[in-house]
Amino acid sequence: MRTVVDILEQRIGRALADTAGLDHSPAIIRTTADPKFGDYQANGVMAVAKQLRTNPRKLAEQVVAKLDLGELCETPEVAGPGFINLRLKPEYVASELLRINAGDANRLAIKPTEMAQTVVVDFSSPNIAKEMHVGHLRSTIIGDCICRLLEFEGHKVVRQNHIGDWGTQFGRVILGLWHMCMAEKRQEENGEPLYFAEELKALRALAGDGQELHALCTKIRDRHENDWRADKDPEEGDGELVFGPFLQGFPERPAEEVWPRIQMAYQYVNLLEECVVGMGLTIPTRQAGVIDYKDLGRHVTPMLQDRAKDPRNRQEWLAWNRVRELTMASCYAVYERLGVMLGPEHERGESAYQPMLPDVVDSLRDTGLAADSAGAVCVFPPGFQTKEGEPLPFIVQKSDGAFLYATTDLAALRYRVGQLKADRIIYVTDARQIQHFQMLFKVAEMAGWDRRNGRKAQLVHVTFGSVLGEDGKPLKARSGENVKLKDLLDEAVERAKAVVEEKNPDLPAEKKTQIAQAVGVGAVKYADYSNNRTSDYVFSFDKMLAMDGNTAPYMQYAYARIRSIERKAQSKGVDIASELAGMETLDLSEPAELDLGKHLARYSEAIEAAIADYKPNCLTAYLYELAQKFSTFYTNCPVLDAPPTKRPTRLLLCDLTAKTIRHGLSELLGIAVVEQM
RNA sequence: GCGCCCGUAGCUCAGUAGGAUAGAGCGACGGUUUCCUAAACCGUAGGUCGCAGGUUCGAAUCCUGCCGGGCGUACCA
Structure with a gap:
């Protein structure tokens, strides 16, 4: 993946380093806060000037004099205390749009990484004998999104559903x-x-x-x-x-x-x-x-x-296995509705590691990392304390001989590094488990289990906040129980259905149902994704189903409007595909056109940002801005009634917007788009 | 007690490898439909970024202290 930011960073960084006589100095490219400063700004000059005790504006002038950004930007301007402001040339934006148009709609001219890794993603993790409830929502959909993003980036992703069954x-x-x-x-x-x-x-x-x-x-x-x-x-x-x-x-x-x-x-x-x-x-x-x-x-x-040692427990094991089957059947129904890509092939529950548990404990004992303490077998990683200020143990075997999640997690980690050949392992769980994972990672490091052939696997704990009710407390049903995910989705779909009935009563019943599904489920997922993953958020059907604001319906509506234009074009005998196929130039003279075009060309930046911190809200923020810019364009620039010289450009903008929204929503977030609503 | 997270507009939230005048949506107020879906668009009002110091050309962002809230803290996950 190579964005304009990367190119600017590289070129300006080099010019800055040359001017300052340094080996390396980052240009620090940021998007501007205000369009009047251009599209991007380089902030690195001021830091270097400070280091060199020289005048930042003068240094910036020198850097600009050295720069050749010919095809990309207008002449850079030095502003304020030493910013370099950069404005993209419309011709460059146009060439980018044509490049995206010429490529695969599933890649949108974004190349996969050249440093592909094997990444294990541990997410969802439902519990045996329970239906999925809101507590599983975030891990399931955030984990799925991370997988989709990493797959798109070109990594080999191994999904692991670490079912709580042991x-x-x-x-x-x-x-x-x-x-x-x-x-x-x-x-x-x-x-x-x-x-x-x-x-x-x-x-x-x-x-x-x-x-x-x-x-x-x-x-x-x-x-x-x-x-x-x-x-x-x-x-x-x-x-x-x-x-x-x-x-x-x-x-x-x-x-x-x-x-x-x-x-x-x-x-x-x-x-x-x-x-x-x-x-x-x-x-x-x-x-x-x-x-x-x-x-x-x-x-x-x-x-x-202990069933291996006692064949009389075999019946218990078979019965438990059946319970697990039933549990997963109910989970798969939910995954399917959510558009989450998890199947039986990704199941590797806690029980799968059961045969490896004694060896985990023995190995830790043999290497002297684990010791008996109050009857339990414990590792004491440095830096953790109990209430009393004593070293906090990572307990791998209880005093009654039973193993617990620490043991299982260590076995799983060892398996993932050793057998699945993970270069990176991502755990998607709520923030409350942070200490457990800190200790787990520390113990794994002490035991050397995070290394394969001397290379360290990267261990990442991706946390998220709680889903709260309107009262600000964790979301519960009236009965005080956890809200079942199934019921939550049912209600969202039902409410969406009511809106469809109201807004578009003439659609065939089948269409209405399909739209309600996409909008209802999409709203729940989108609301979750659009919030910062690390903070708690308040669950509200009214807000997530609102037509205004950063919501699924707003996004889906923007998409549906474009599809409507394309349908209408077709009925007027306009062949969009052939009109767009041979395009060599664009006319982005209207501000709304250029603004939309620039944003379209920046899709890869949003994906990069989302991947960098595993934050889906970077992607939703981009998509929302895209939909807003499209809406502005839509109200200001007629497409089908445009003069012949303008129509191809506008059709292209429509088409690329549709492709981008579809890709972001459907491929990366797993939210269905609809042709009409 | 110790550790982690959080405190941004009336409400719900974006924005932390330091960057120019802190952004959205809802709600409030005002405008836009003989024209591709008004589930839309445009505008106005609204802020001591919890408080107090510090670091520096520059702090919502980094450091220290305090106040307020959440979570965790030896055999649950």
Whole structure:
């Protein structure tokens, strides 16, 4: 990729260095704040002048005298304390537009990098036994955008969906299945409603009511122990009579029956665990004797994770695998609506690293990096402290022997560098995990796991802020639960549909539906992309679906208007393709034409900026400005009724604007464009 | 306590490898449809860039302190 800025930087930088007698001095090319200063300015002269203790204006004059920007710019002007102002020649802008026009609409005359890397991008990472909620939105779409940008830049991108399917949640999923099993048994035998469904509601309702909550939890615990004892075979151990057969049959059961139940049972387990903290309730276990009821999930996790050593856990593993399948099926439905390019081939969940975990810990021990501390195996990377000012451990194995996300992340990192041959690994997660990743990267460096053949892979944590509700707190549904992504998209599409009905009632129903999909989903994505990734933003359907301002509908509308012109041209017998094909000169004499033309020629700058900091809002800002400039052009410069000498230029501007908007929206942001709205 | 992030117009936000007079949208006020989609365009009003110092030709941007908010801080992810 080579932008005008790069060329100016190079030429002016060299002239500056020569004049000053330095090896190297950056020209510091920036776009001007005000068009009256031209299009670009070079700020580097003043810094060099200071260094040389010389007059900056004089130095700037000397640099300008040396410069030859003949074909690019008008004569540079020295202004203010030592700025060099640069104004692009219309002929240069015209030649750039013709060059873009002559090339592939999917490249828009932007060349791929010559330094292609293998880049692993870790994003989305949904959790097992849950549907995707707003918390997954940003990682999923920002990650997807980063992949699209890097692919466009010419890198080999390896998408990794690091599904949360191992760790303690594994134990909880099985525990959820156990409740489902027992509840179904009671339903069959006594016609009782599924208790976890009833009690889930009750637990939620009782939040804050200590006494009643305690009573309910005690009742649950008592029944739990009874059911567990009743399921005990004196020879084989627990679970052999009822739970075993349940698990065996589980993978065959139809999705629409079990999927909702699993989710509910899993939520039940999670909520119950929270509720019983501090209640002093206990439960007997086969292996560890009597333990606190809240720790049951954590207790069964390492037992089940050990399945390689205990073939009796195979059923649990098969059932869990089925749960994962069901989970991913629901995720793929969401990915498809979002236009996110993730498929089964990108799945590599935490569980995939399970066989490598013991070796991670052993290696760290062998090299002396890890040591036992309070029963857990820990690495103490320098520079991290606990509340008490003690060194903060990066725990790779818990005192009960279970592995946790630190272990998995290290195994994944090692795999990505070693097997996937990553030159760069990008983790797209919310900002709260920043300390974890700082420690992870530090430990990986200490262990040398970030190197392959002596070359260091670049490790990047791309963070983002939270999605907030209108009240400024993290977005939640009325019920207090996380908002499901599916519901969010449904509502956006529904609202978009209402607008289409209002604005364009005569369109065929099928078209309206299609437009509503594109506008609704596009609005949600665009709103996210157009906000600075690092800050929190307030989610508002009204704002994201507004026709004014930096929104998806505004962008899509601009595109649709151009397509409308092109359709109309065709119906008048104008063959756009042939009219544009042989063009050799453009007439950019109208200010709106030149302004739009200049902006079109700068698409690559926006892409470069977006890639440099992994910031999609650089791209949306460019596109918005483009659409605004087009709208100005549109109101001032008739296209189809233009004089014959002007029409080809205007058609070209329309066509390139459409191509650029389509490319940015559809290829890079994964937002659909529409032909009409 | 320590660490990280944030504080910019009434509201929601852009803008940090230091650059000229700090930008949008919403909201407010005013204008533009015999003409390619008015889901649009044009204009006006609105700011001690949290506060106080410092660094320098120049600071929203870098440094220090303070105030206010968010997040994290040993076996969750």
